[in-house]
Amino acid sequence: xxxxxxxxxxxxxxxxxxxxxxxxxxxxxxxxxxxxxxxxxxxxxxxxxxxxxxxxxxxxxxxxxxxxxxxxxxxxxxxxxxxxxxxxxxxxxxxxxxxxxxxxxxxxxxxxxxxxxxxxxxxxxxxxxxxxxxxxxxxxxxxxxxxxxxxxxxx
Numbered sequence: 001x002x003x004x005x006x007x008x009x010x011x012x013x014x015x016x017x018x019x020x021x022x023x024x025x026x027x028x029x030x031x032x033x034x035x036x037x038x039x040x041x042x043x044x045x046x047x048x049x050x051x052x053x054x055x056x057x058x059x060x061x062x063x064x065x066x067x068x069x070x071x072x073x074x075x076x077x078x079x080x081x082x083x084x085x086x087x088x089x090x091x092x093x094x095x096x097x098x099x100x101x102x103x104x105x106x107x108x109x110x111x112x113x114x115x116x117x118x119x120x121x122x123x124x125x126x127x128x129x130x131x132x133x134x135x136x137x138x139x140x141x142x143x144x145x146x147x148x149x150x151x152x153x154x155x
Contacts, residue, residue, distance in 0.1 A: 022046050030141050037073035040066055047151065055153045064098040065147060068105045071095045071126075072140050079130055090125035090149065102126065105143075114139045132140070 027045050044066055051058035065111040074087045074095070095100045106126060109115045114136055118128040130136045 023050075023152075025147075027145075030145065035073075035136075035141065035144075037070045037077055037087075037138070040070035040073070043148075058151065061101070062147070062151060064096070064101045064143075065105070067096045067098070068102050069140060069144055069147075071102065072109075073137075075128075076130060076140075077134060078138055079133060087145075090121075090127045092126050093124045109136075109139065112139070 016114050023043070023046050025038055026035065026046075029039060042061060047056065047058050047062070047066075050056045071092045075089070077084075078087055078089055092099070092102055103120075106115065106118055106128065110128070113131065115128040115130055118126070120126055
């Protein structure tokens with residue numbers, strides 16, 4: 001269903017970065033439709049290693065966006081009853097450091113009719129309805145793939 005961009009999937013045998021090769025694991029998980037929110041911290045670890053090795057430029061905004069993706073995936077997992085017990089509906093505070101970035105992504109998703117009835121309460125909850133779980137997941141996967149492509153083409 002999904003395809004990783006070829007520039008990430010193909011490496012020369014002498015590629016110096018094991019972590020850069022590891023990013024393929026996550027593309028395969030997306031392709032197989034088995035990528036979960038728990039994969040985001042692992043992706044961030046790979047991205048930080050590739051940034052440390054000078055292979056990509058990783059900004060705080062990039063990290064914050066992956067936090068937003070994690071929150072969004074957790075909300076889908078909650079709706080599907082497959083989330084871990086420490087995940088709570090709408091509670092972005094333990095995950096997302098940049099509320100404005102979360103609002104921006106949610107506004108974009110609402111505009112595209114991926115989610116509806118978005119509301120923010122004073123207790124720090126982001127409440128919304130997922131119209132179609134498959135469309136929602138696909139949208140998130142495409143956002144992550146585009147973001148990773150941008151990171152690896154930036155350098």
